[in-house]
Structure formats: C-alpha cells, structure tokens
Amino acid sequence: MACTAFAIIRLRNLFSVVILSGIFSLLAASLYVLLTAVDVAFTEASVGAGISTLLMLATLAITSEYEKKSERSTLLPKSIVIVTGAVLIYGTLDMPLYGAADAPANLHLIQRFIEESGKEIGIPNIVTSILASYRGYDTLGETVVIFTAAIGVLVLLGHGRNRWRPGKQPKIARDEQEEEV
Amino acid sequence: MEFPGLINYWIVVVLMMSGFYIVISQGNFVKKIVGLNIFQVSVFVLYISMSKIDGGAAPILDEAIKNYSNPLPHVLILTAIVVGVATTALGLALIVRIKDAYGTIEEDEIIVQERNDS
Incomplete structure (x- = not known):
C-alpha cells in the first residue's frame, strides 16, 4: 500500500494515478479482511474501489489527463510532513499493542453488544445490528x-x-x- | 517487542503523511482529491487495527466462537467510508465547475489568472 501511495506522488499521468488509487482501495479492502472487518472490506471494495474510481475517471474525461509540472519548491511541504510524521510516531508509542484484548477501546460496551445483541435484535451479524439499531x-x-x-x-x-x-x-x-x- | 507490536500504527502514519504531502505540495486538483482519499483510508486502517483482538473472529455470532473482534469501530468506519465517497463526489463536481470557469485544473495557473484579472 505504501508503494502505491509513493507511486501516486511521483506520477504525472492522472489516468494512472486514478487507477493506482483504485488498486490502493482494493489493497485496503484485503487488509480489512485480514483484520476480520469483513463488512468494512465489502463496503471499501464496492464503494471505495468501484464508485470513487468511476467518478474520478468521469472527471478526467471532462477535464485533462496530464498534470503540468509544478514550479513550486517541495522543501517546505517535505519538512512539514516529516515533522508531523515524527510527532505522530512519538504519539503511537503510548498506544496499546496491536491485538491487545485489554486495550481501553475494547473494554466498554462491547461485551454487552456481543452478549445481548443476538437476543435483542435477532441478527447474527453484530455490525449490522449496531449500525441499524443501536446507532x-x-x-x-x-x-x-x-x-x-x-x-x-x-x-x-x-x-x-x-x-x-x-x-x-x-x-x-x-x-x-x-x-x- | 514481539512482531506486530506497533508496526500497524507506523504504516498508518506513513500513509497519512504521503496523503498529506500530496494535498499540500501538488498543484493539480484531481491529485489533491486522490491525496485526501489516501489520508482517509489511513484513518480507516488506524480504527480497524484498533478493533482487532488476537484470535478474535469476525463479529458474526456463532455458538462455537467465544472471541470476537470489536464491532464498534467497524460500524463507525462503514459510515465514514460512505460519507467519504459523498465528499469526493462533491469535490470532483467542484473541479468540473473550476474547469468550466478557468479552463484549467492547475492551482498555479488559476492564481496567475486571478492576479491578471485584478
């Protein structure tokens, strides 16, 4: 995914940029399947990879297909990005490890959703019952x-x-x- | 530190920063929208990584499974994906109108035109 993102930065042909962003969405969808978020993966594949790419291609058909070379210096954006990234990485050091069951985000509400939603709503898919009923x-x-x-x-x-x-x-x-x- | 550790979050930071870089450094509007999308997906990946629990199955109820991933971030991100496509559509419509009004979708050329007009 990071490789596709970097390719998007470098390329000037907007058509390839749009197709790469479609591939990027598809990779994101497969990542969601690996992280057991199947509903999200389904939506990302159909909406993110499908409809967005289609909309962007339609826009390209009306406007132009090539990007002109920018004269601006890239020094300022690069330094801003590197500083922000460093601060964000410093911030992640405090986060709970990946997959930890005792992370604060996984402690409240969820047990109740998992235990009761089957009885209360009657749908086996917890995501659907939260989406349509609780929220x-x-x-x-x-x-x-x-x-x-x-x-x-x-x-x-x-x-x-x-x-x-x-x-x-x-x-x-x-x-x-x-x-x- | 064992393998997965915080690597997911670091990948998220790298993706987020490449999206941010595209938005602030590139002059082409379509490319800016693509950059915004990359930024958005990185936030989604952050949430979904937080919801994953070791050995947890997809949150679909079954008698045999005791351990599920956290379904709440999944719901929030489902909403966010759809809203993201709506904003993308609006941005692309704006680009089409800008093309009509100025004949270009490069930010630099539009700034030059504005300066000449005033």
Whole structure:
C-alpha cells in the first residue's frame, strides 16, 4: 500500500494515478479482511474501489489527463510532513499493542453488544445490528450527509436553463440564454 | 517487542503523511482529491487495527466462537467510508465547475489568472 501511495506522488499521468488509487482501495479492502472487518472490506471494495474510481475517471474525461509540472519548491511541504510524521510516531508509542484484548477501546460496551445483541435484535451479524439499531440515528445522519452532497453535486452540475453545462464555456452558455430570451 | 507490536500504527502514519504531502505540495486538483482519499483510508486502517483482538473472529455470532473482534469501530468506519465517497463526489463536481470557469485544473495557473484579472 505504501508503494502505491509513493507511486501516486511521483506520477504525472492522472489516468494512472486514478487507477493506482483504485488498486490502493482494493489493497485496503484485503487488509480489512485480514483484520476480520469483513463488512468494512465489502463496503471499501464496492464503494471505495468501484464508485470513487468511476467518478474520478468521469472527471478526467471532462477535464485533462496530464498534470503540468509544478514550479513550486517541495522543501517546505517535505519538512512539514516529516515533522508531523515524527510527532505522530512519538504519539503511537503510548498506544496499546496491536491485538491487545485489554486495550481501553475494547473494554466498554462491547461485551454487552456481543452478549445481548443476538437476543435483542435477532441478527447474527453484530455490525449490522449496531449500525441499524443501536446507532440508528448515526446512520440517519449519514444519509442526510449523502443527501446534502447529492444536492450539492446537482446544484453544481445542474442541467437547468440557468446553469452552465459542464464542458461548455461560460460565455457561450450566456449567449445562448440571451438568444432564448 | 514481539512482531506486530506497533508496526500497524507506523504504516498508518506513513500513509497519512504521503496523503498529506500530496494535498499540500501538488498543484493539480484531481491529485489533491486522490491525496485526501489516501489520508482517509489511513484513518480507516488506524480504527480497524484498533478493533482487532488476537484470535478474535469476525463479529458474526456463532455458538462455537467465544472471541470476537470489536464491532464498534467497524460500524463507525462503514459510515465514514460512505460519507467519504459523498465528499469526493462533491469535490470532483467542484473541479468540473473550476474547469468550466478557468479552463484549467492547475492551482498555479488559476492564481496567475486571478492576479491578471485584478
């Protein structure tokens, strides 16, 4: 995964960048399977690797396929990234070891979910019962966010009379409107 | 220290920093969005690593299994993935509009155009 990320930094052909990001998502999905998060892996493979890549390819079709070489110096970003990374790694030294059953995150609530959710909800998949029942409002909020994003996309790319359509120059669109009036 | 130790978290930091680097150093907007996605995935991996318990099975109830991974981070990340795609879609729509308005998706060229206009 780190290799794909570095390749994305170096490459200038945006098409390969997008395909690499799809591969990156797929690798992430297989990592989730190894970490026993099967539901997350399923979502990442379909939504992350599938729909995102598709959306980005559609954008590339409308815009350009090559990135121009940047004139800016990379010294400042590099130093910021290295300092931040060092601080974050220092922060991880306090974290519980990977796979520890007594980590604070694994002590509360979870026992109850594991013992009771089968009886209370009647679904064997604990993730589903938490998602749809115990944290139902959270999921409602998520759908509101998606709805808002959909409205935003429609407003930005809308095909109404008063909108400039993607792929047309603004000036032409304005002229057409004046002709119609 | 035995093998897995904290290595998962260090990989997360490396991924997160490469995403961050793409966002702040590259001028192309599509590439910035890809960088944001990498950053996002690194946060997901952080949460999922925290939820893993040694010998724990996937959180699907079965009589024979006593030890499960922590299902709560899985739920949070499921929500986050879907919201992430929604924000990606919005960002890409903005890029299409920027292309319409300026004829380019390079940040440097847009700054030059703005300077010439004013």
